[in-house]
Amino acid sequence: MSNIIYIKKDPILIELDDSVDKKSAKRMIAFKYFNNNETLLNEYLDKNNSNSSGLINNKSVEPKAQLEFSF
Secondary structure, three states: OOOOOOOOOOOHHHHHHOOOOHHHHHHHHHHHHHHOOOHHHHHHHHHHHOOOOOEEEOOOOOOOOOOOOOO
């Protein structure tokens, strides 16, 4: 019964998915891993980023409601 699949996620994709400002994160990742070449980063993301493509675009984040306490 060992039908468990372990997927090791790419550190580049993890950094990009965890970032808040995607544009500056892409610049930092391009500098860090691709010798400051954003074109190579975009090609890499097109090939390897099938499930997180919605997060790379400048998608606005809706603010969460503030909790209010009644005293």
